[in-house]
Amino acid sequence: MPKVTEDYRAERRREIAAAALRCFSRKGFEGTSMADIIAESGLSAGAIYLHYKNKQDLVGQVVVDVLRNRSADLADIAALDPLPHPAEVVRIFVTAVTRELGGEGILVQVWAIAAREPALADLVTGLVDELSGLFTTYFTAWFRQQGLDAAAAEERARRLVPVIIGISQGYVLQAAILPRFDAPAYLDALAAIDFTAGAPVL
Amino acid sequence: MPKVTEDYRAERRREIAAAALRCFSRKGFEGTSMADIIAESGLSAGAIYLHYKNKQDLVGQVVVDVLRNRSADLADIAALDPLPHPAEVVRIFVTAVTRELGGEGILVQVWAIAAREPALADLVTGLVDELSGLFTTYFTAWFRQQGLDAAAAEERARRLVPVIIGISQGYVLQAAILPRFDAPAYLDALAAIDFTAGAPVL
DNA sequence: GTCTATATCCAGATAGAC
DNA sequence: GTCTATCTGGATATAGAC
Numbered sequence: 001m002p003k004v005t006e007d008y009r010a011e012r013r014r015e016i017a018a019a020a021l022r023c024f025s026r027k028g029f030e031g032t033s034m035a036d037i038i039a040e041s042g043l044s045a046g047a048i049y050l051h052y053k054n055k056q057d058l059v060g061q062v063v064v065d066v067l068r069n070r071s072a073d074l075a076d077i078a079a080l081d082p083l084p085h086p087a088e089v090v091r092i093f094v095t096a097v098t099r100e101l102g103g104e105g106i107l108v109q110v111w112a113i114a115a116r117e118p119a120l121a122d123l124v125t126g127l128v129d130e131l132s133g134l135f136t137t138y139f140t141a142w143f144r145q146q147g148l149d150a151a152a153a154e155e156r157a158r159r160l161v162p163v164i165i166g167i168s169q170g171y172v173l174q175a176a177i178l179p180r181f182d183a184p185a186y187l188d189a190l191a192a193i194d195f196t197a198g199a200p201v202l
Numbered sequence: 203m204p205k206v207t208e209d210y211r212a213e214r215r216r217e218i219a220a221a222a223l224r225c226f227s228r229k230g231f232e233g234t235s236m237a238d239i240i241a242e243s244g245l246s247a248g249a250i251y252l253h254y255k256n257k258q259d260l261v262g263q264v265v266v267d268v269l270r271n272r273s274a275d276l277a278d279i280a281a282l283d284p285l286p287h288p289a290e291v292v293r294i295f296v297t298a299v300t301r302e303l304g305g306e307g308i309l310v311q312v313w314a315i316a317a318r319e320p321a322l323a324d325l326v327t328g329l330v331d332e333l334s335g336l337f338t339t340y341f342t343a344w345f346r347q348q349g350l351d352a353a354a355a356e357e358r359a360r361r362l363v364p365v366i367i368g369i370s371q372g373y374v375l376q377a378a379i380l381p382r383f384d385a386p387a388y389l390d391a392l393a394a395i396d397f398t399a400g401a402p403v404l
Numbered sequence: 405g406t407c408t409a410t411a412t413c414c415a416g417a418t419a420g421a422c
Numbered sequence: 423g424t425c426t427a428t429c430t431g432g433a434t435a436t437a438g439a440c
Binding site: 028029111114182190195197 | 230231232233307310311313314316317318323326327330358361362364365367368369370371372373375376378379380381382383384387388390391392394395396397399
């Protein structure tokens with residue numbers, strides 16, 4: 001394989017992915033047709049099908065790329081000192097996801113397809129596992145700071161993390177659907193919840 | 203209008219709605235075609251289009267009916283004595299919704315469409331408002347029982363309710379998508395969270 | 405590698421007989 | 423009110439010229 005070709009291909013794929021993402025932001029996800037992406041990319045049908053096997057392939061790859069970048073952001077949080085409050089961590093996470101995806105609606109479309117397509121469900125599951133690991137690291141540190149010993153902190157973190165992810169998903173969902181959704185109020189409410197209940201007082 | 207007709211129409215509509223719901227349980231939501239519903243109902247295309255304007259109309263009505271029944275269940279909770287713990291209330295609610303819809307995936311499909319279709323979004327918004335009212339009633343009672351005065355209890359309930367709804371949505375979402383989702387663990391984790399933080403001790 | 409043009413398919417919706 | 427048969431539109435994917 002010639003050496004120029006590989007870079008060229010990668011560049012083309014990036015262009016196509018970017019165009020697809022712009023379409024998804026505007027017209028939703030199932031609402032975006034291949035014709036839309038073709039027009040937005042400035043390329044042609046034939047060119048795109050050379051780089052992606054089919055629509056699902058294209059969509060899957062675009063989504064994975066974006067979400068992967070987000071979990072990279074989160075990885076830094078666990079290292080911050082002083083450790084931010086859980087509400088702040090959720091805030092950082094959901095605003096990053098929302099900004100990068102250019103609109104909350106896209107994620108909801110991804111979930112809907114994942115609920116029907118095993119292939120995409122596997123993909124999402126992998127990313128959620130990764131996310132869970134990062135959140136668990138953060139919450140273990142947080143609970144230790146609240147006075148729990150290492151084992152108890154990790155145990156508690158592991159149990160809590162699915163709910164934290166649920167709270168984040170709820171935020172995204174409501175932001176996407178409810179016209180009067182009050183994002184700051186949602187995040188403020190989190191700050192008033194004591195996730196450390198039952199932990200020994202310092 | 204003849205008196206028989208009205209009942210007859212209602213009965214037909216119930217049949218069609220039931221058939222549609224069975225299809226949604228099996229094949230998902232966008233995966234269900236009018237042809238599927240037609241076959242499942244035993245009726246014909248013409249017959250169905252007489253009762254429903256189009257697919258979106260049918261789908262919307264079926265969904266609203268189901269959700270309406272669920273919020274009726276919830277209405278009773280606020281009257282229980284002793285008042286159950288918040289985690290228990292969420293448990294009752296999500297299990298009822300899940301059971302009635304015959305699979306978590308359906309709700310996710312509804313959300314996805316609501317994120318794109320203003321008509322369905324209005325519908326969902328209305329139901330969420332209704333739900334919010336019920337949850338607010340419950341939480342106001344709960345916080346009063348925890349020692350807050352009436353005004354503070356209602357204020358706190360109002361702020362917390364969106365998050366509670368988010369937690370419920372997260373449950374439904376994860377149940378629909380993640381193959382290794384541990385429902386009891388999710389609900390147990392809720393029991394360990396202190397939603398009353400900051401309230402005066404009794 | 406890329407384009408244009410098009411084949412193929414399948415969905416939603418309707419017309420008109422009964 | 424209900425059925426059968428069909429129209430219409432739009433989407434994905436491909437064929438073949440350049």
